[in-house]
Amino acid sequence: xxxxxxxxxxxxxxLRDRIADLIRGEGLKPGDKLPTEAQLTQRFKxxxxxxxxxxxxxxxxxxxxxxxxxxxxxxxxxxxxxxRPITVFxxxxxxxxxxxYRPLNKVLSIAEETPDKHVAAQLQLTATDRVxxxxxxxLQGDEPILYCxxxxxRSIIPARLYDIDWSGSLLSLLEExxxxxxxxxxxxxxxxxxxxxxxxxDLRDFGPALLITExxxxxxxxxxxxxxxxxxxSHFSFSLVRK
Amino acid sequence: xxxxxxxxxxxxxxLRDRIADLIRGEGLKPGDKLPTEAQLTQRFKxxxxxxxxxxxxxxxxxxxxxxxxxxxxxxxxxxxxxxRPITVFxxxxxxxxxxxYRPLNKVLSIAEETPDKHVAAQLQLTATDRVxxxxxxxLQGDEPILYCxxxxxRSIIPARLYDIDWSGSLLSLLEExxxxxxxxxxxxxxxxxxxxxxxxxDLRDFGPALLITExxxxxxxxxxxxxxxxxxxSHFSFSLVRK
Numbered sequence: 001x002x003x004x005x006x007x008x009x010x011x012x013x014x015l016r017d018r019i020a021d022l023i024r025g026e027g028l029k030p031g032d033k034l035p036t037e038a039q040l041t042q043r044f045k046x047x048x049x050x051x052x053x054x055x056x057x058x059x060x061x062x063x064x065x066x067x068x069x070x071x072x073x074x075x076x077x078x079x080x081x082x083x084r085p086i087t088v089f090x091x092x093x094x095x096x097x098x099x100x101y102r103p104l105n106k107v108l109s110i111a112e113e114t115p116d117k118h119v120a121a122q123l124q125l126t127a128t129d130r131v132x133x134x135x136x137x138x139l140q141g142d143e144p145i146l147y148c149x150x151x152x153x154r155s156i157i158p159a160r161l162y163d164i165d166w167s168g169s170l171l172s173l174l175e176e177x178x179x180x181x182x183x184x185x186x187x188x189x190x191x192x193x194x195x196x197x198x199x200x201x202d203l204r205d206f207g208p209a210l211l212i213t214e215x216x217x218x219x220x221x222x223x224x225x226x227x228x229x230x231x232x233x234s235h236f237s238f239s240l241v242r243k
Numbered sequence: 244x245x246x247x248x249x250x251x252x253x254x255x256x257x258l259r260d261r262i263a264d265l266i267r268g269e270g271l272k273p274g275d276k277l278p279t280e281a282q283l284t285q286r287f288k289x290x291x292x293x294x295x296x297x298x299x300x301x302x303x304x305x306x307x308x309x310x311x312x313x314x315x316x317x318x319x320x321x322x323x324x325x326x327r328p329i330t331v332f333x334x335x336x337x338x339x340x341x342x343x344y345r346p347l348n349k350v351l352s353i354a355e356e357t358p359d360k361h362v363a364a365q366l367q368l369t370a371t372d373r374v375x376x377x378x379x380x381x382l383q384g385d386e387p388i389l390y391c392x393x394x395x396x397r398s399i400i401p402a403r404l405y406d407i408d409w410s411g412s413l414l415s416l417l418e419e420x421x422x423x424x425x426x427x428x429x430x431x432x433x434x435x436x437x438x439x440x441x442x443x444x445d446l447r448d449f450g451p452a453l454l455i456t457e458x459x460x461x462x463x464x465x466x467x468x469x470x471x472x473x474x475x476x477s478h479f480s481f482s483l484v485r486k
Binding site for chain 2: 030053086184185186190192208211217221233236239241242
């Protein structure tokens with residue numbers, strides 16, 4: 001018995017992931033036929049149009065292919081696990097958990113400041129707006145695995161800075177303030193940590209970092225967070241489908 | 244007047260990109276209304292179902308949003324350029340061109356060999372199958388910007404190795420042999436080049452690399468190429484939408 005769908009993503013996307021789980025869970029192989037529409041609607045307790053939308057997504061993602069008149073089949077690409085693609089928007093906390101890490105989140109600094117031009121542009125702020133700058137390091141045991149810099153418009157979190165626990169998920173905090181980010185526009189690159197960060201925080205052994213810089217938007221399309229996350233290269237790699 | 248659609252991606256995906264170009268080209272801003280379905284079908288000379296599929300993709304990508312009864316609108320995320328997302332499958336040659344590079348492709352070595360376990364698994368080969376291993380360096384002026392290792396099943400390219408020009412696009416070559424890759428399952432991480440590669444090829448200054456490792460599949464879902472591409476961090480960054 002499958003749980004009802006209830007998270008905040010669209011029904012089609014949730015359903016797509018459920019069907020992908022089903023393909024893997026039941027050990028379907030490339031070339032195997034998918035269960036029929038009737039079986040799937042019954043199993044997930046959803047309407048046929050909702051199912052078709054999800055199946056269309058699976059087809060677009062390359063996980064299944066359609067042979068007209070014959071049905072839907074599992075494609076070769078589905079055999080290659082792309083479990084948690086880089087294109088899924090989630091908190092750094094959730095992402096780290098998924099990798100099996102339970103990192104300690106060490107707050108290095110919190111400040112209210114005037115954003116520089118670049119940060120202001122990303123958050124669509126004017127010259128008089130203020131931001132909260134949150135600098136954090138995540139440690140797995142003794143090992144630093146993530147260095148994160150976040151900017152949030154001050155207007156979104158008007159509380160006193162010292163009244164807030166900054167060591168939790170920023171996404172959850174933004175949700176409390178009715179501004180949970182839903183998606184982001186991101187760039188990914190490979191860099192060394194900035195020298196200044198290395199020296200101030202004793203991070204000489206961090207090595208190459210996968211840098212993800214992203215502007216995160218709430219459901220209304222307003223930017224609510226500009227995040228700069230350095231993922232320690234030796235500890236993270238992301239998967240994706242390209243098509 | 245727009246060109247007819249004719250590349251090998253699905254119509255919906257091509258159309259999605261055309262409409263995204265239109266949004267940018269005509270300077271539509273977040274919150275602006277999209278042209279009507281009638282205007283779009285006429286402009287792109289396509290059917291309404293095809294258009295709706297493309298619009299659905301744009302909605303899923305977060306570029307537009309729907310207000311029921313009011314129409315489709317440009318979302319905030321569309322203002323953030325995600326021009327050439329990392330999720331688009333394309334040749335390294337095309338990708339480099341898009342960044343404004345016209346690199347010289349230097350072939351370092353070509354060999355036929357028995358694949359190791361990992362490569363064999365990626366290409367779904369058995370113990371007796373052989374692969375072609377292609378090692379190349381791409382130089383922009385004097386600067387090495389890409390170090391690439393490719394494996395292709397020998398059975399796909401049965402010609403004599405020295406009869407082939409390996410300095411061009413491998414995708415085009417595979418197309419000549421009726422096995423053009425259409426999509427891939429990839430991982431992305433940040434690494435330093437392997438020591439042995441650095442020393443053999445004098446690449447001490449390469450710095451951190453964005454490593455993309457991908458298994459590429461032809462239209463039938465058969466793996467035809469396993470590619471290991473080190474993108475010099477100082478020269479490349481990729482964009483994507485996360486949702």
